[in-house]
Amino acid sequence: MPSAKTQPARGMRDFLPEDVRKREYVISVIKEVYERYGFEPLETPAAENIETLMGKYGEEGNQLMFKILKRGVHEGTGEADLALRYDLTVPLARVVAEYRDKLPKFFKRYQIQPVWRADRPARGRYREFYQCDVDVLGSRSMIVEAEIISASSEALGKLGFSDFVVRLNHRKVLTGILDAAGIAQEKHVTALIALDKLDKIGADGVLREFEAREVVAAEAGKELLALFEPSGDNEEILARLERFIGSHVIGLEGLADLREIISYLPSSVVRIDPSLARGLTYYTGAIMEIQVEDLAGSMGGGGRYDNLIGMFLGRDIPACGFSLGLERIILVMSERNMFPVNLLRSPADVMMAVWRDAVEDALSVAAELRRQGLRVDVYPERDVKLGNQISYASKRSIPFVAFIGEEERGKGLVVLKNLKTGEQEILDRGEVAHVVLREVRRVE
Amino acid sequence: MPSAKTQPARGMRDFLPEDVRKREYVISVIKEVYERYGFEPLETPAAENIETLMGKYGEEGNQLMFKILKRGVHEGTGEADLALRYDLTVPLARVVAEYRDKLPKFFKRYQIQPVWRADRPARGRYREFYQCDVDVLGSRSMIVEAEIISASSEALGKLGFSDFVVRLNHRKVLTGILDAAGIAQEKHVTALIALDKLDKIGADGVLREFEAREVVAAEAGKELLALFEPSGDNEEILARLERFIGSHVIGLEGLADLREIISYLPSSVVRIDPSLARGLTYYTGAIMEIQVEDLAGSMGGGGRYDNLIGMFLGRDIPACGFSLGLERIILVMSERNMFPVNLLRSPADVMMAVWRDAVEDALSVAAELRRQGLRVDVYPERDVKLGNQISYASKRSIPFVAFIGEEERGKGLVVLKNLKTGEQEILDRGEVAHVVLREVRRVE
Numbered sequence: 001m002p003s004a005k006t007q008p009a010r011g012m013r014d015f016l017p018e019d020v021r022k023r024e025y026v027i028s029v030i031k032e033v034y035e036r037y038g039f040e041p042l043e044t045p046a047a048e049n050i051e052t053l054m055g056k057y058g059e060e061g062n063q064l065m066f067k068i069l070k071r072g073v074h075e076g077t078g079e080a081d082l083a084l085r086y087d088l089t090v091p092l093a094r095v096v097a098e099y100r101d102k103l104p105k106f107f108k109r110y111q112i113q114p115v116w117r118a119d120r121p122a123r124g125r126y127r128e129f130y131q132c133d134v135d136v137l138g139s140r141s142m143i144v145e146a147e148i149i150s151a152s153s154e155a156l157g158k159l160g161f162s163d164f165v166v167r168l169n170h171r172k173v174l175t176g177i178l179d180a181a182g183i184a185q186e187k188h189v190t191a192l193i194a195l196d197k198l199d200k201i202g203a204d205g206v207l208r209e210f211e212a213r214e215v216v217a218a219e220a221g222k223e224l225l226a227l228f229e230p231s232g233d234n235e236e237i238l239a240r241l242e243r244f245i246g247s248h249v250i251g252l253e254g255l256a257d258l259r260e261i262i263s264y265l266p267s268s269v270v271r272i273d274p275s276l277a278r279g280l281t282y283y284t285g286a287i288m289e290i291q292v293e294d295l296a297g298s299m300g301g302g303g304r305y306d307n308l309i310g311m312f313l314g315r316d317i318p319a320c321g322f323s324l325g326l327e328r329i330i331l332v333m334s335e336r337n338m339f340p341v342n343l344l345r346s347p348a349d350v351m352m353a354v355w356r357d358a359v360e361d362a363l364s365v366a367a368e369l370r371r372q373g374l375r376v377d378v379y380p381e382r383d384v385k386l387g388n389q390i391s392y393a394s395k396r397s398i399p400f401v402a403f404i405g406e407e408e409r410g411k412g413l414v415v416l417k418n419l420k421t422g423e424q425e426i427l428d429r430g431e432v433a434h435v436v437l438r439e440v441r442r443v444e
Numbered sequence: 445m446p447s448a449k450t451q452p453a454r455g456m457r458d459f460l461p462e463d464v465r466k467r468e469y470v471i472s473v474i475k476e477v478y479e480r481y482g483f484e485p486l487e488t489p490a491a492e493n494i495e496t497l498m499g500k501y502g503e504e505g506n507q508l509m510f511k512i513l514k515r516g517v518h519e520g521t522g523e524a525d526l527a528l529r530y531d532l533t534v535p536l537a538r539v540v541a542e543y544r545d546k547l548p549k550f551f552k553r554y555q556i557q558p559v560w561r562a563d564r565p566a567r568g569r570y571r572e573f574y575q576c577d578v579d580v581l582g583s584r585s586m587i588v589e590a591e592i593i594s595a596s597s598e599a600l601g602k603l604g605f606s607d608f609v610v611r612l613n614h615r616k617v618l619t620g621i622l623d624a625a626g627i628a629q630e631k632h633v634t635a636l637i638a639l640d641k642l643d644k645i646g647a648d649g650v651l652r653e654f655e656a657r658e659v660v661a662a663e664a665g666k667e668l669l670a671l672f673e674p675s676g677d678n679e680e681i682l683a684r685l686e687r688f689i690g691s692h693v694i695g696l697e698g699l700a701d702l703r704e705i706i707s708y709l710p711s712s713v714v715r716i717d718p719s720l721a722r723g724l725t726y727y728t729g730a731i732m733e734i735q736v737e738d739l740a741g742s743m744g745g746g747g748r749y750d751n752l753i754g755m756f757l758g759r760d761i762p763a764c765g766f767s768l769g770l771e772r773i774i775l776v777m778s779e780r781n782m783f784p785v786n787l788l789r790s791p792a793d794v795m796m797a798v799w800r801d802a803v804e805d806a807l808s809v810a811a812e813l814r815r816q817g818l819r820v821d822v823y824p825e826r827d828v829k830l831g832n833q834i835s836y837a838s839k840r841s842i843p844f845v846a847f848i849g850e851e852e853r854g855k856g857l858v859v860l861k862n863l864k865t866g867e868q869e870i871l872d873r874g875e876v877a878h879v880v881l882r883e884v885r886r887v888e
């Protein structure tokens with residue numbers, strides 16, 4: 001009986017064969033695209049020394065981290081000396097410090113591994129989930145932002161998404177806007193938190209929050225919000241922002257970065273969106289997020305963070321990265337039926353039925369078919385009626401059953417039954433692979 | 445400065461790009477072979493509820509298990525409610541109980557995931573390492589043993605191993621032998637422990653242990669050891685064993701199984717080896733191990749264990765499995781230089797150099813080359829002398845650099861420099877991919 005005893009741990013998941021195939025498909029497409037952009041794979045251990053992680057994710061992170069008991073006699077004390085990986089960025093910072101003589105000046109890595117957080121599980125939120133990060137370290141050039149946006153968009157495109165939007169903004173532009181709106185420095189964070197909810201609570205809601213938290217006068221608030229109305233193309237939006245910011249030096253730097261980034265990209269790829277805030281600390285330059293209509297939240301996001309990766313090295317290393325939301329991508333692709341048909345196929349192309357004294361012959365035919373690239377299951381028991389063996393294959397959606405009957409033995413002949421049509425033909429052993437492959441490929 | 449602070453946790457490893465490529469290569473070959481045998485992938489969470497794992501691996505297992513502190517207010521008590529996966533067999537048993545209505549009657553799964561053990565680290569022994577298991581559940585047929593031996597041997601063959609031996613024995617045959625040698629039931633375990641050391645301490649050493657532990661009289665011990673001398677082919681060995689065992693019913697069952705297994709396999713694949721013991725509990729039937737000359741210990745091993753997988757289900761489920769030693773396979777392949785040359789290749793096929801006002805052109809050429817399947821790095825900074833950009837590519841062993849010089853701009857031309865020969869040619873944009881691909885494929 002299934003029971004709490006046999007369920008996976010809370011918030012974690014078992015992946016049965018079809019789930020694994022879906023996940024591996026998505027990961028392989030993403031990897032293939034990142035590799036073509038010159039990114040290289042990195043893997044780090046599931047557990048880190050606890051002092052490597054503690055304090056790096058704020059108070060919430062400290063609490064949500066899975067901590068591992070020190071082994072041996074110390075176990076009784078409850079002391080933890082390891083913790084499970086909480087994200088892929090802190091391990092990257094550690095790797096950069098540890099192997100800096102081995103790594104290239106511009107380290108372009110991707111890393112697709114699980115992380116663990118003791119969050120309250122909810123729909124689409126798990127305690128074990130994959131992150132899928134690309135980062136370029138070592139350069140402040142906007143070519144990096146452009147390449148990262150290209151690569152991540154292309155990965156989604158290859159997965160079959162054609163309706164996504166890359167929203168692009170810049171932390172310095174946000175600073176310029178808030179300064180120009182007359183919002184005091186110490187109210188910037190509060191203002192951005194309110195602005196971040198624009199999608200959900202609308203302009204009026206944001207204005208009410210501005211008032212409640214004394215962020216800015218009503219009139220100036222309205223002017224500010226007008227800036228975020230999604231009208232015009234990128235050039236028009238940039239021009240509007242420039243007029244608003246005026247001579248704000250930092251803000252103009254941000255605008256120049258944005259202009260440079262979009263100059264490097266085909267015009268349809270990104271949409272400048274001044275309302276994009278993406279968290280409040282951490283990012284220092286461009287920020288971006290990819291969205292589709294039917295998913296609340298983003299399919300992925302990232303940006304420039306020049307002051308973080310050097311944390312273990314004692315000097316700044318400029319960095320820009322992007323994280324694709326693997327679990328969300330899989331969720332949307334499942335809902336939209338975007339997985340290729342042949343992924344959801346049966347576990348084998350053909351099942352070899354076996355019969356008492358002909359087991360050796362059956363196994364040798366199976367070996368031949370496998371050599372020709374077919375996925376061949378062999379029915380494991382030799383005293384079961386052929387009809388039952390065929391039912392088993394049929395239940396498992398295996399499209400063909402092959403067997404050697406009394407008539408065929410010693411003649412180099414094999415019976416091949418197509419379970420979809422019910423047709424059955426007697427073939428030379430050498431022909432079987434050809435017939436099965438033709439059908440299997442036709443379906444794919 | 446690298447320091448204890450930036451090293452991975454004790455006994456765990458970071459995998460830099462070349463390491464990841466090697467590991468992924470080995471895993472992909474193994475998976476491909478197992479898929480052709482009709483095995484399906486399964487993945488389970490890194491952490492399990494602690495009661496799922498505790499007590500399943502003996503006292504040693506309880507101690508070597510990494511235990512995770514309960515979160516929240518309970519953290520202070522030192523109570524653990526989760527533990528890291530210790531092997532892939534107990535999670536399989538849990539999965540079989542939890543999803544038994546969804547799984548086929550004969551569940552053939554492979555699972556390639558890390559496990560964690562707080563063992564004392566040593567050369568080749570890690571606290572985080574991969575296991576690579578195949579198991580067939582639900583059948584007592586020897587066809588299963590034959591298929592598992594075939595698949596595992598073929599995986600090693602595809603990786604380039606041609607000098608391995610599959611040793612095959614049977615727990616029931618061992619029982620028959622020990623009974624026939626007049627060794628009391630309660631001394632069987634002691635006898636097997638001594639026999640297991642035959643490779644290391646020789647026949648004389650084993651006899652001394654027999655004497656010291658009063659296992660069997662000296663004369664009978666000598667007769668027993670003669671049985672283990674590696675002489676004759678499988679048929680001769682089986683005949684010798686049969687003579688020794690006489691009418692011992694259990695032993696004869698084991699011999700019949702062995703005869704059936706080898707009848708299903710090409711004659712050169714396995715060697716019956718009565719001295720193979722493979723641990724003492726757990727296995728109930730055939731046992732096997734794959735070895736190569738230059739590795740102490742095995743490349744993998746397995747066998748039949750009919751009384752374990754049903755542990756959460758409350759009824760026996762017959763099972764036979766094999767585990768390839770991924771870390772050992774990688775070790776031997778590295779020492780023997782068995783990895784394909786193109787795995788150790790550079791991170792890109794070509795690097796696109798960039799120059800001030802020609803960045804957009806350079807990025808568009810990069811996009812074209814990527815569309816044609818090349819892995820293209822783009823130098824990220826546009827104010828760096830071309831010579832320095834080329835040095836960077838050269839240092840990273842990227843075979844080609846492409847760039848658009850003053851002369852070529854606006855003419856649809858690209859300069860392609862072969863860094864191995866130093867030759868440089870001016871090509872139409874459309875020709876570049878062709879030239880690079882020709883060279884890259886030649887090398888592979």
